[in-house]
Amino acid sequence: MTATVSEGAHDTSQIPAPEGSVTITVKLLRFNPEQDSEPHWESYDVPALPTDRVLNLLFNIKNYVDGTLAFRRSCAHGICGSDAMQINGINRLACKVLVKDLLGKKDTAGKPPVVTVAPIKGLPTMKDLYVDMEPFFEAYRAVKPYLIAYGNEPTRERVQSQADRERFDDTTKCILCAACTSSCPVYWADGSYFGPAAIVNAHRFIFDSRDEGSEERLDILNDAEGVWRCRTTFNCTDACPRGIQVTKAIQEVKRALLFKRV
Amino acid sequence: MTAQSETLALDKPRSPRRPAARRSNFELYSWVFMRISGLALVVLVLGHLFIMNILDGGVHRLNFAFVAGRWASPFWQFWDLAMLWLAQLHGGNGLRTIIDDYARRDSTRFWLKMLLYVSMVLILFVGTLVIFTFDPDIPAS
Ligand code: HEM
Ligand code: SF4
Numbered sequence: 001m002t003a004t005v006s007e008g009a010h011d012t013s014q015i016p017a018p019e020g021s022v023t024i025t026v027k028l029l030r031f032n033p034e035q036d037s038e039p040h041w042e043s044y045d046v047p048a049l050p051t052d053r054v055l056n057l058l059f060n061i062k063n064y065v066d067g068t069l070a071f072r073r074s075c076a077h078g079i080c081g082s083d084a085m086q087i088n089g090i091n092r093l094a095c096k097v098l099v100k101d102l103l104g105k106k107d108t109a110g111k112p113p114v115v116t117v118a119p120i121k122g123l124p125t126m127k128d129l130y131v132d133m134e135p136f137f138e139a140y141r142a143v144k145p146y147l148i149a150y151g152n153e154p155t156r157e158r159v160q161s162q163a164d165r166e167r168f169d170d171t172t173k174c175i176l177c178a179a180c181t182s183s184c185p186v187y188w189a190d191g192s193y194f195g196p197a198a199i200v201n202a203h204r205f206i207f208d209s210r211d212e213g214s215e216e217r218l219d220i221l222n223d224a225e226g227v228w229r230c231r232t233t234f235n236c237t238d239a240c241p242r243g244i245q246v247t248k249a250i251q252e253v254k255r256a257l258l259f260k261r262v
Numbered sequence: 263m264t265a266q267s268e269t270l271a272l273d274k275p276r277s278p279r280r281p282a283a284r285r286s287n288f289e290l291y292s293w294v295f296m297r298i299s300g301l302a303l304v305v306l307v308l309g310h311l312f313i314m315n316i317l318d319g320g321v322h323r324l325n326f327a328f329v330a331g332r333w334a335s336p337f338w339q340f341w342d343l344a345m346l347w348l349a350q351l352h353g354g355n356g357l358r359t360i361i362d363d364y365a366r367r368d369s370t371r372f373w374l375k376m377l378l379y380v381s382m383v384l385i386l387f388v389g390t391l392v393i394f395t396f397d398p399d400i401p402a403s
């Protein structure tokens with residue numbers, strides 16, 4: 001814990017530099033609640049291969065420079081949704097962004113290219129890139145994201161046509177990474193808005209022909225903090241690492257409410 | 263924020279923290295209203311701007327007689343009345359949304375909305391009154 005003062009003062013010489021690697025300045029928005037009153041930027045000059053992912057760079061900093069660096073990751077393969085963060089100002093999964101896709105856009109002569117990494121917005125930052133996800137999951141749980149069916153268990157499988165399955169196919173792909181919700185300006189301003197991810201997961205069941213809880217969920221999303229808060233900004237669609245058409249899903253829920261049919 | 267949720271942490275992990283849905287379609291209707299009034303305002307406001315600022319020498323020909331002449335016709339009375347009400351309700355509802363976005367405390371939200379609603383009622387009242395009680399025969403003092 002020597003250098004908290006100036007940028008680039010970190011000793012990164014311990015990080016192995018494989019052949020073909022280039023030096024990149026990783027600018028991290030760091031925050032330690034036990035020491036800092038506010039988040040601040042710190043820079044690390046790290047060697048990186050074009051095929052490295054941003055997650056590799058973070059691990060090199062954590063393992064060789066400062067073990068206190070805090071961030072989430074689990075699968076490291078774009079499946080678990082743990083490591084959404086702002087990379088160069090855009091919400092992405094650190095495990096899915098390759099260094100080569102961040103290079104060569106604006107090469108300032110002589111200086112290493114800069115990659116900024118900051119926690120996702122709109123959720124309280126606990127430490128470094130690590131945010132409190134509870135408000136996000138609270139909104140998720142509030143839309144009843146599970147199959148609701150009344151009456152007796154059917155004796156046979158609940159059959160569904162391909163066309164009926166197709167209607168909610170897109171929204172089954174969500175991994176609950178919060179990239180969409182934390183990119184939404186309405187959510188930044190008003191944390192009690194359900195947010196795109198909760199609506200995506202409500203959509204997943206509202207348009208499922210086997211489900212009988214659509215009305216309950218639509219009722220919940222018809223409320224003041226529901227779908228009508230959405231201003232069609234499309235930030236969510238841009239942010240989704242799964243390529244889900246998030247804004248379209250929200251509009252489909254609005255249409256279901258407007259015309260009282262799913 | 264954290265401090266507050268800590269002090270309020272009851273041991274009821276399964277009870278929902280969101281208030282139950284109100285079963286009201288108010289937000290739905292105001293969403294629809296924003297779109298319909300917006301469409302109407304495209305015609306009303308752009309037409310208004312065109313007549314007032316561009317047609318026939320534009321703003322230079324505007325005077326008491328011009329206004330009096332227009333409001334002699336029920337058509338222009340209705341045009342201006344529709345523009346007044348739609349713009350006021352559209353803009354007012356838009357500001358309501360923005361207040362909901364940015365007000366942090368319940369009391370701030372309440373008072374900003376009161377200010378908004380009172381000003382809306384006042385402007386609608388005065389505007390409507392003028393359109394209907396306009397007297398072209400005021401003696402030019
Ligand atoms: C030219 C015709 C107009 C059209 C087509 C139009 C359309 C719209 C629409 C569709 C919205 C809703 C946006 C959303 O929910 O995402 C909106 C919001 C709004 N409009 Fe208009 N509008 C017009 C004129 C006006 C006028 C004349 C005023 C001022 C009196 C106004 C003030 C507002 C405000 C304050 C909002 C809220 C902005 C926000 O939600 O952040 N608009 N408008
Ligand atoms: S919709 Fe996409 S961005 Fe949003 S939580 Fe799901 S996977 Fe993440």
Ligand code: FES
Nearest residue numbers: 076078080081095
């Ligand atoms: S670590 Fe699992 S999605 Fe990136």
